[in-house]
Amino acid sequence: MTAIRCTHLNKTFTQGEQVIRGLDDVCIEIEEGSFVCLSGPSGSGKTTLLNAMGGLDQPDSGEILVGESRVDQLGKSALADMRLHSIGFVFQAFNLIPVLTARENIEFVMQIQGLPAAERKARAMAMLREVGLADHEDRLPSQLSGGQQQRVAVARAIVSNPTLVLADEPTANLDSASAIQLIELFRKLNRERGITFVIATHDTRVMAYCPRLIRMEDGRIISDELQSGIPGEPPAAAQ
Amino acid sequence: MTERLAWRNLWRHGRRTWLTVGGMVFCNALLVFMISMQLGSYALMIDGTLSVLTGHLQVQDKRYRDEPRMRYTVADGATLAQQLRDDTGVAAIAARGSAFALASSEDRSFGIQILGVQPAFEPQVSTLPGLVTRGRYLQDNDAAEIVVGSVLARNLKIGIGDEITFLGSGRDDSFAAGVATVVGIVDSGMTELDRSVAEIPLGYFQVIFAMDTDVHAIVVKLDDLAEVAPLKTTIRQRLPQANTTVLDWDQLQPGLRQAIQADMFSAFVMYAVLIVLVAFSVLNTQLMSVLERTREFGVMTALGVRPGQLARLVLLETAIMSLLGLVLGCLLGGLFTAWLGQVGFTLEGMEEAMERYNLEGRIYPQLSLISLLGGPLVVFLGGMLAAVYPALRLHALQPVEAMRAV
Numbered sequence: 001m002t003a004i005r006c007t008h009l010n011k012t013f014t015q016g017e018q019v020i021r022g023l024d025d026v027c028i029e030i031e032e033g034s035f036v037c038l039s040g041p042s043g044s045g046k047t048t049l050l051n052a053m054g055g056l057d058q059p060d061s062g063e064i065l066v067g068e069s070r071v072d073q074l075g076k077s078a079l080a081d082m083r084l085h086s087i088g089f090v091f092q093a094f095n096l097i098p099v100l101t102a103r104e105n106i107e108f109v110m111q112i113q114g115l116p117a118a119e120r121k122a123r124a125m126a127m128l129r130e131v132g133l134a135d136h137e138d139r140l141p142s143q144l145s146g147g148q149q150q151r152v153a154v155a156r157a158i159v160s161n162p163t164l165v166l167a168d169e170p171t172a173n174l175d176s177a178s179a180i181q182l183i184e185l186f187r188k189l190n191r192e193r194g195i196t197f198v199i200a201t202h203d204t205r206v207m208a209y210c211p212r213l214i215r216m217e218d219g220r221i222i223s224d225e226l227q228s229g230i231p232g233e234p235p236a237a238a239q
Numbered sequence: 240m241t242e243r244l245a246w247r248n249l250w251r252h253g254r255r256t257w258l259t260v261g262g263m264v265f266c267n268a269l270l271v272f273m274i275s276m277q278l279g280s281y282a283l284m285i286d287g288t289l290s291v292l293t294g295h296l297q298v299q300d301k302r303y304r305d306e307p308r309m310r311y312t313v314a315d316g317a318t319l320a321q322q323l324r325d326d327t328g329v330a331a332i333a334a335r336g337s338a339f340a341l342a343s344s345e346d347r348s349f350g351i352q353i354l355g356v357q358p359a360f361e362p363q364v365s366t367l368p369g370l371v372t373r374g375r376y377l378q379d380n381d382a383a384e385i386v387v388g389s390v391l392a393r394n395l396k397i398g399i400g401d402e403i404t405f406l407g408s409g410r411d412d413s414f415a416a417g418v419a420t421v422v423g424i425v426d427s428g429m430t431e432l433d434r435s436v437a438e439i440p441l442g443y444f445q446v447i448f449a450m451d452t453d454v455h456a457i458v459v460k461l462d463d464l465a466e467v468a469p470l471k472t473t474i475r476q477r478l479p480q481a482n483t484t485v486l487d488w489d490q491l492q493p494g495l496r497q498a499i500q501a502d503m504f505s506a507f508v509m510y511a512v513l514i515v516l517v518a519f520s521v522l523n524t525q526l527m528s529v530l531e532r533t534r535e536f537g538v539m540t541a542l543g544v545r546p547g548q549l550a551r552l553v554l555l556e557t558a559i560m561s562l563l564g565l566v567l568g569c570l571l572g573g574l575f576t577a578w579l580g581q582v583g584f585t586l587e588g589m590e591e592a593m594e595r596y597n598l599e600g601r602i603y604p605q606l607s608l609i610s611l612l613g614g615p616l617v618v619f620l621g622g623m624l625a626a627v628y629p630a631l632r633l634h635a636l637q638p639v640e641a642m643r644a645v
Contacts, residue, residue: 051639054541056541056639080545083541083542084542091541091642095534095538098535099251100244109542113543156542
């Protein structure tokens with residue numbers, strides 16, 4: 001089954017009098033349950049593509065299908081619903097709500113979904129255990145390290161059982177150990193829950209864990225290849 | 240959790256929030272006090288004006304207010320006044336006659352208004368009997384005695400024991416003439432009144448002016464303005480004659496309400512300025528709060544929060560802040576005003592000046608539900624209204640651009 005299909009996506013930005021091609025006729029298809037890296041230098045278009053997939057930004061032309069939804073044709077409310085129920089986001093900066101504790105940050109999405117308090121709490125605690133922060137539930141983001149904050153952000157992204165997680169430079173602000181821990185957590189969730197991960201990164205540590213690596217430059221896809229030799233997995237595990 | 244989030248968001252910048260809440264508390268407390276004081280001073284103003292002569296209610300012939308002719312009378316006035324005293328339980332009810340006459344002493348003559356009053360009851364409806372500074376007030380209902388204003392006494396060059404001759408028209412258009420001995424001189428401090436008014440006993444008045452047992456008005460004085468409307472209805476139901484009516488102070492002294500309304504208008508303009516200032520303070524706080532959280536709101540939008548939900552969050556934060564201002568402001572303003580309502584206060588020289596008019600010289604702020612909540616509720620609404628703009632801005636939020644915000 002196809003999780004995401006992008007067809008002839010184009011997006012331009014203007015910077016003063018200069019026109020920048022964010023996406024240049026991008027076509028891509030990502031299967032459900034896959035683990036994909038979008039890599040490339042800054043300005044290559046990977047974040048723009050990720051934002052378009054998540055309905056955070058609209059392409060100038062082309063089609064985006066996420067599951068069975070035409071993202072490029074959805075209105076604001078429908079996009080919000082899709083993001084709330086089907087997509088989890090992990091951003092470069094940790095982007096937790098600073099006045100809510102780790103558990104409350106995870107509960108927040110579920111509250112918007114209208115789940116009852118008891119269920120919210122139970123699921124948030126389960127997620128904290130899964131990301132190894134069960135004993136940090138009452139800490140505010142400012143009382144957590146960068147790696148811990150990012151793990152809370154991951155827990156928040158997947159607590160509502162999305163089919164797709166879009167991560168934009170999730171390890172950019174992390175030290176090596178935290179970055180490896182995070183990417184291994186991603187892989188674990190991908191394997192165990194079948195969640196599709198699309199990660200925009202130029203971190204080679206992350207790329208090494210991606211069975212499928214798509215390279216971008218100047219808004220275009222310049223290569224799309226399958227990798228083998230993923231750390232901690234036999235070669236056959238590569239997709 | 241939304242409430243918790245809103246509450247915690249408020250205290251991210253505790254000093255700024257306290258400054259805004261403090262402004263609201265001050266404004267609300269001030270409004271509670273000012274409005275209560277205004278109502279108190281209006282009560283004093285109304286009481287002061289009506290206590291002199293008018294009273295809170297008057298029973299008159301239906302035509303008398305617009306056309307005060309001698310023949311437009313209330314029959315059997317003293318009896319009716321007694322009946323009303325008995326029926327309503329209000330003691331301050333007195334019958335009164337009124338005529339214009341030429342008052343003459345040996346040397347001079349002046350046009351005056353002569354009131355025929357019931358000496359036993361008039362002191363309860365009017366402050367004038369208490370303002371007799373020389374001699375005494377009237378005592379005998381039928382005696383040929385007169386009390387005159389101090390300016391009139393000076394103009395006529397008369398004193399206690401002197402006689403005044405007065406000439407006028409009787410109810411039946413007959414020639415009315417009388418001679419009365421001055422027993423008292425009133426100094427009300429109101430020059431116009433002291434120059435033009437004299438009082439004689441009602442019995443004597445009725446004889447001189449051919450009134451039989453008729454009067455021109457039955458005056459009722461009350462302690463509380465709130466009693467006026469129900470008593471008016473009660474009295475109207477008890478009026479035996481179709482040609483009589485009962486008028487309240489607003490109908491008897493329309494200028495008084497107009498003066499109060501004019502004062503209220505200017506006060507409300509000042510209050511409006513105060514409320515607008517507070518609203519701008521809320522606008523500033525919430526706009527700053529929204530702007531500095533643009534990135535956070537962008538992330539929340541990316542997580543699936545709708546712009547409307549973000550707007551509601553901002554409005555909830557404002558509501559909590561405004562409610563805090565309302566509760567604390569009402570509490571502080573209410574307690575202070577309630578205390579002042581008990582002990583009253585006076586201004587420099589006011590007590591002495593008012594005593595000269597035989598009136599209470601202290602202002603007692605009147606704390607009521609309206610004065611306690613009226614102003615603060617408008618401040619609350621003003622605050623909420625001020626938060627609409629920052630909240631509306633969130634509807635136009637673009638997640639990607641918002642997340643790029645520093």
